[in-house]
Amino acid sequence: xxxxxxxxxxxxxxxxxxxxxxxxxxxxxxxxxxxxxxxxxxxxxxxxxxxxxxxxxxxxxxxxxxxxxxxxxxxxxxxxxxxxxxxxxxxxxxxxxxxxxxxxxxxxxxxxxxxxxxxxxxxxxxxxxxxxxxxxxxxxxxxxxxxxxxxxxxxxxxxxxxxxxxxxxxxxxxxxxxxxxxxxxxxxxxxxxxxxxxxxxxxxxxxxxxxxxxxxxxxxxxxxxxxxxxxxxxxxxxxxxxxxxxxxxxxxxxxxxxxxxxxxxxxxxxxxxxxxxxxxxxxxxxxxxxxxxxxxxxxxxxxxxxxxxxxxxxxxxxxxxxxxxxxxxxxxxxxxxxxxxxxxxxxxxxxxxxxxxxxxxxxxxxxxxxxxxxxxxxxxxxxxxxxxxxxxxxxxxxxxxxxxxxxxxxxxxxxxxxxxxxxxxxxxxxxxxxxxxxxxxxxxxxxxxxxxxxxxxxxxxxxxxxxxxxxxxxxxxxxxxxxxxxxx
Amino acid sequence: xxxxxxxxxxxxxxxxxxxxxxxxxxxxxxxxxxxxxxxxxxxxxxxxxxxxxxxxxxxxxxxxxxxxxxxxxxxxxxxxxxxxxxxxxxxxxxxxxxxxxxxxxxxxxxxxxxxxxxxxxxxxxxxxxxxxxxxxxxxxxxxxxxxxxxxxxxxxxxxxxxxxxxxxxxxxxxxxxxxxxxxxxxxxxxxxxxxxxxxxxxxxxxxxxxxxxxxxxxxxxxxxxxxxxxxxxxxxxxxxxxxxxxxxxxxxxxxxxxxxxxxxxxxxxxxxxxxxxxxxxxxxxxxxxxxxxxxxxxxxxxxxxxxxx
Numbered sequence: 189x190x191x192x193x194x195x196x197x198x199x200x201x202x203x204x205x206x207x208x209x210x211x212x213x214x215x216x217x218x219x220x221x222x223x224x225x226x227x228x229x230x231x232x233x234x235x236x237x238x239x240x241x242x243x244x245x246x247x248x249x250x251x252x253x254x255x256x257x258x259x260x261x262x263x264x265x266x267x268x269x270x271x272x273x274x275x276x277x278x279x280x281x282x283x284x285x286x287x288x289x290x291x292x293x294x295x296x297x298x299x300x301x302x303x304x305x306x307x308x309x310x311x312x313x314x315x316x317x318x319x320x321x322x323x324x325x326x327x328x329x330x331x332x333x334x335x336x337x338x339x340x341x342x343x344x345x346x347x348x349x350x351x352x353x354x355x356x357x358x359x360x361x362x363x364x365x366x367x368x369x370x371x372x373x374x375x376x377x378x379x380x381x382x383x384x385x386x387x388x389x390x391x392x393x394x395x396x397x398x399x400x401x402x403x404x405x406x407x408x409x410x411x412x413x414x415x416x417x418x419x420x421x422x423x424x425x426x427x428x429x430x431x432x433x434x435x436x437x438x439x440x441x442x443x444x445x446x447x448x449x450x451x452x453x454x455x456x457x458x459x460x461x462x463x464x465x466x467x468x469x470x471x472x473x474x475x476x477x478x479x480x481x482x483x484x485x486x487x488x489x490x491x492x493x494x495x496x497x498x499x500x501x502x503x504x505x506x507x508x509x510x511x512x513x514x515x516x517x518x519x520x521x522x523x524x525x526x527x528x529x530x531x532x533x534x535x536x537x538x539x540x541x542x543x544x545x546x547x548x549x550x551x552x553x554x555x556x557x558x559x560x561x562x563x564x565x566x567x568x569x570x571x572x573x574x575x576x577x578x579x580x581x582x583x584x585x586x587x588x589x590x591x592x593x594x595x596x597x598x599x600x601x602x603x604x605x606x607x608x609x610x611x612x613x614x615x616x617x618x619x620x621x622x623x624x625x626x627x628x629x630x631x632x633x634x635x636x637x638x639x640x641x642x643x644x645x646x647x648x649x650x651x652x653x654x655x656x657x658x659x660x661x662x663x664x665x666x667x668x669x670x671x672x673x674x675x676x
Numbered sequence: 677x678x679x680x681x682x683x684x685x686x687x688x689x690x691x692x693x694x695x696x697x698x699x700x701x702x703x704x705x706x707x708x709x710x711x712x713x714x715x716x717x718x719x720x721x722x723x724x725x726x727x728x729x730x731x732x733x734x735x736x737x738x739x740x741x742x743x744x745x746x747x748x749x750x751x752x753x754x755x756x757x758x759x760x761x762x763x764x765x766x767x768x769x770x771x772x773x774x775x776x777x778x779x780x781x782x783x784x785x786x787x788x789x790x791x792x793x794x795x796x797x798x799x800x801x802x803x804x805x806x807x808x809x810x811x812x813x814x815x816x817x818x819x820x821x822x823x824x825x826x827x828x829x830x831x832x833x834x835x836x837x838x839x840x841x842x843x844x845x846x847x848x849x850x851x852x853x854x855x856x857x858x859x860x861x862x863x864x865x866x867x868x869x870x871x872x873x874x875x876x877x878x879x880x881x882x883x884x885x886x887x888x889x890x891x892x893x894x895x896x897x898x899x900x901x902x903x904x905x906x907x908x909x910x911x912x913x914x915x916x917x918x919x920x921x922x923x924x925x926x927x928x929x930x931x932x933x934x935x936x937x938x939x940x941x942x943x944x945x946x947x948x949x950x951x952x953x954x955x956x957x958x959x960x961x962x963x964x965x966x967x968x969x970x971x972x973x974x975x976x977x978x979x980x981x982x983x984x985x
Contacts, residue, residue, distance in 0.1 A: 272949045275733055301737045401844075403932050458839035459821040461933050608734045612951045616755060623934040626846065641755055648750060648956075649735055 231259040232540040235274070235285040238264040239527055240485050240496060241343035244557035244567040245548060251556070252547050258540050267291070278303040283534045286541035290339045290530045292330040293606045299338045300608070304530040306336040310542045311673045317546055320674050326571040328666035329524040329600025334659045335669060339528035340549040341571035343485075346594035347413050347523050348587075349377075349510040350472060350490060351479035352503065355389050364479070364510035366590050368520045368597065374414060374448050377479075377513040381455045384478040396478045398471045399452050401461035401625050404611075404618025408604065409465070411621050413481065413523045414452075415445035416603040418515040422613075422642075427601045427661035433651045435642035437617075437635045444515075446624055446631035453625045461626055466495040473501035481512055483525065484569065484591050491564040498563045509587040512594060524598035526569060555581060601661060609649040616641045720965070726958035733952035747959035759935035760943045761967075763850060767939060768918040771857050772911055778858065779865020784895070786870045797870075800863040808860065812927025815856040819843050819928075843929055846936035853937050856924055861914065868910050872903040908979045912972060919968050940964050 236242050242264050249260045265273060270289065277283035278301070290298060298304045311317055319327075326344040331337050349364055356363055361383050365372050381396035388394060400406035420441035425432040453460065457471065469486040471477055473493055487509050493501040514520040529548060531541040547553055551574055557567040558581045568585040575581055576592040585591075604610070620638045624631060646652045696703070727747050729739035751757060782800070786793060803811070818826045821841030831837055838845035842852040876899055884894050900907070922941030925931060931938035931946075944964065948957035 268950065275952055279733060279737060297734045301733075303737075401933070402930055404930070457821075459841040459844045461840045461844040462929065464930075609732060609951070609953075611734070612947075612953065615946060615951065619755070619932075619935065622932050626840070626844075626933050644750075644753075648730070648746075649732055650730070650740070 228259070229537065230257055230540075231261060232286045232537060232544045233261045233284060234263070234287040234529075234544060235270065235289065236262060236264045237267055237270050237289040237291075237527060239267075239343060240489060240566050241527065241557070241569055243496070243563060244560040245342065245553075247560050247562070248548075248553055248556050251553070252544065255547070256543060258543065260544065274303075278532070278534070281534065283532050285532055286535040286537045287529050287544050288532055289342070290528050292525060292528070292600055293604065293610050295331070295338050295528075295530075296333045296606050297608060298530065299333045299336055302533055304338055305533050305538060306338060307340065307531070307542065307545075308337055308673060311337060314546065318551070319670055321551060321574050322549075322571050322670070323573050323595055324663060324667050324670055325595055325598045326524060326526070327670060328663050329598060330526055330528050332661075332666050332669065333606075334661075335665070337669070337673070339530040340545050341526055341528045342545075342548050343567075343569035344526040344571040344595065345483045345485055345524065345569055346591060346598050347481055348484050348487065348512055348590055348594050349479060349481045350486060350507055351510060352389075352477070352506055353508045354506045355384070355394065355478050358389060359383065359387060363508065364513075366510055367593060368511045368514055370514075370516070372511060372513050373516050374417060374513045375516065378448065378451050378455075381452070381479060385455060387478075389476075392476055394476055394478055395457050396455040397452055397480045398456045398463070398468045398477045399449065399460050399480070400463045400465060400468050401453065401622060402464045402467075403622040404615045406464045406468075406618075407621045407625075408614050408618045409523070409525070410468075410482065411445065411449050412603045413512065414448050415442060416521045416523060416599075417513070417518065418442075418445045418448075419518040419521075420445050421602065422605050423607075426605055426607065427659075429658040429660040431654050431658040433607065433646050433654055435639050435646065437639040437642060438632070441515075441518075442635050443631045446621070446635065449621070450625060450631075461622070470495055472507075473503055475502040484594065487587050487591065488564070488566055488568055488585065496563055496566065500564060504564070509590050511590060520597050521599050521602055522594045522597040523603040524595065524600035525604075526571070551575060558584065599663070607651070609645065609651065612645045612649070613642055616645065720962075723958040723961050726954055727962055729955045731953075731955040731958075733954060739955070743955065747955045748963065750956055751960045751963055754943070756931075756935050756938050756943055760931075760938045760940045763935075763937060764919055764921070764939045764941070766850065767854055767857070767921055768915050771854055771861075771918045772915045774854075774858050775862045775865050775914060776907070776911055778862045780869050782862065782866035783869035783873055786866065787873055797867075800866055802863075803860045804864045804867075806860065808923040809927055811856055811860050812924045815852070815859075815924075816843070816928060819852055840933070844933060846933050849929055849933060849937045853921075853924055853928055856928065857918065857921065861917075865910060865914070868906060869903060872906040873899060876902045912975060912979075915975070916968060916972065919964075940967075 236245070246262060246264075249262060253259055271291070271294065274283070274285075274288060274294075277285075278298075283303075288304070290304065299306065311319055322341065323344070326341050327337065330341055330344065331339045351364060353363070355361075361380060364377075364380065384394055384396040400410045418441040420439065421436055423432065424434040424436055460468065460471070463471070465483070466489075468480060468482055469489050470493075472480055472486075473490045489496065490507060491501055491504045493499045512520070512522055529545040531538050531545065535541050549571070551572045554567075554570055554572055554575055555578060558565070558570070558575070560567065565584050568581070568588065568591065570576065573592075576588050582588050600606070604614075607613075616638055620634050623629065624634055643652065726739065728742060728744060730741045730743045730746070731739040786797060786800075806814075815826075818824045819842045821827055821837070821839075821844070827837055827842065830842075838848055842848045880898055880902075881894060884898055889897070920941045921939050922945045925937055925939055925942045926945065929937040931942050940960070944957055944960055947953050947960060951957075
């Protein structure tokens with residue numbers, strides 16, 4: 189009898205397990221996306237990228253919770269992981285975030301696909317957002333697409349020069365200027381670096397500069413500052429209307445830019461061919477680099493030995509910042525980038541999401557983030573113009589005047605056009621540039637080849653000929669929209 | 677108890693009873709087969725369908741147009757396809773061969789009653805348990821031209837190191853990626869082959885020794901033939917894994933310098949999760965599946981042609 193009971197019991201167990209597994213398997217695809225997680229009305233789920241701003245923002249979260257009574261669930265991911273997760277979640281309709289970090293290159297894709305909501309209505313109804321305090325160049329570059337404000341900037345980056353004061357003094361080299369001028373050109377920049385070639389400092393050999401060579405994004409981010417300075421555009425007509433994406437990589441400005449970047453690589457440590465963003469910064473922080481240019485967060489990140497370690501670097505009190513060089517006779521354009529926050533259209537707590545964005549991008553929170561002392565003060569990436577005038581903040585970040593001047597010359601839509609399918613173009617350009625640094629190929633021939641690949645990709649993506657509606661996307665249009673939303 | 681009797685095959689009508697008896701093995705394995713087909717066939721068929729559409733998530737959330745074989749043409753004509761294929765084949769074939777030979781050598785050493793072997797056996801499994809991404813970061817530091825351990829060791833022995841570093845030169849980068857993989861996966865071969873070698877009967881080895889067979893002869897004529905089936909299977913598994921390498925490449929070189937370390941796996945990752953070109957990546961997936969299956973089919977054909985299974 190015991191044996192029978194045992195057999196029956198095992199069978200029942202197997203039946204139960206099978207039925208559960210079957211039900212779970214069959215039911216899973218039909219489960220409503222929102223049913224995956226019960227959502228509390230007084231909470232907000234934030235999916236963020238782990239860039240430098242994240243740490244000071246995270247430290248301020250208790251203030252938001254205290255002010256609003258809304259509990260924040262904050263999660264951070266790397267750049268690639270964040271984009272992969274967001275897109276997968278949007279396509280599968282399983283997004284459970286109320287606020288997401290959005291790179292400027294993703295904005296058009298997210299708005300066009302209806303994955304994030306336009307913030308125009310939220311802003312128009314909001315009396316104290318103080319939209320006019322945001323730098324219009326930043327909003328235009330990172331947050332606007334086809335007349336919609338899709339996101340608001342939580343961390344805005346321009347590019348600028350960092351150099352070793354002590355090294356320049358030692359070798360009698362004039363300090364680079366803090367303002368853009370016709371005397372401070374890329375030719376002059378390379379000449380200045382050449383004055384450091386073969387030198388030793390404090391008993392160690394010096395590399396005049398350091399560049400990023402790793403493909404695709406790091407080298408493209410750094411190179412495009414040189415190319416934009418030289419007036420090298422990607423397409424026949426963009427962002428101005430009518431949009432025409434016929435690639436234009438064969439002009440003399442592109443060739444000249446490659447020659448400049450090649451010269452910079454020759455003055456860098458050879459291993460820079462594999463350097464990604466932070467490798468260049470941490471190399472400068474080690475102390476054997478004379479001068480380099482990079483995203484403005486490195487103005488403060490190089491105070492750390494290593495990447496965001498909090499340990500003071502050898503160059504902490506020995507470096508200064510300067511304006512970016514320009515090309516002869518070409519108006520300066522500076523690369524603008526950074527991170528912004530948006531509200532997914534799938535969110536059931538969009539008001540909470542907007543409340544969080546408004547708080548995180550507000551002058552008060554951004555100032556608190558700047559004053560947060562950990563990691564040797566790690567936040568000066570303001571899009572708020574008023575913070576560049578704040579004495580308390582300027583005392584900690586003495587380079588803010590230079591950073592603001594670079595921001596005001598910024599145009600992220602020209603430097604790296606945020607067009608649909610941008611990453612495929614970046615892959616090809618990054619590879620070509622990487623090959624050009626180590627190889628001896630003629631830049632004109634390599635760019636001709638790349639131009640052909642661009643055309644092939646753009647045709648494959650139905651961008652040539654462009655059949656959708658164009659949009660006259662200019663800074664003036666952006667200012668007009670800001671004015672309109674501010675008045676309403 | 678009565679319920680059990682009522683449901684037994686003897687209680688069924690003769691025709692049904694006969695059907696159940698005849699097909700019982702098939703009925704028993706049917707759920708597994710159905711599940712397996714659903715898990716393997718559905719994604720593959722979904723990818724096959726997608727491969728005939730222009731579907732780029734950066735352009736729109738839905739498939740945008742039927743393009744026939746355009747995605748396959750685009751994949752073959754891609755700037756990196758040929759380099760990626762060659763690199764993948766080098767990595768897969770060389771990696772599998774090196775790891776097998778080294779793994780077998782370690783397994784043979786483990787068979788010897790040398791002091792400290794218990795500790796070695798325990799330590800050996802460690803690299804295999806580390807995620808490839810972590811291995812990538814570890815080797816990034818080991819290869820650092822400014823003081824990485826491997827760079828320093830090679831320099832100490834007088835070997836020339838490219839000025840760009842082992843990962844920065846097109847001549848050494850692929851070998852550097854391969855070495856990281858060999859470090860991680862050789863223990864896998866060692867452990868599996870060691871377990872397999874333990875099953876070789878001692879009497880046969882003793883008899884061979886009495887016949888004055890050399891260690892090499894014993895290995896080639898007795899041990900290897902006896903562990904052949906295990907060896908064939910793990911070589912096949914490892915080859916397929918190596919063919920899909922992308923994580924180590926992502927961390928160490930991102931496919932560079934140039935295309936010198938680009939693999940098909942990395943290209944798939946880039947097209948799928950960076951460029952979100954679902955149509956193109958589906959075509960590339962099918963091309964990869966076909967290549968791997970042709971190679972594996974040939975391998976299985978030659979490896980098992982004299983076997984009875």
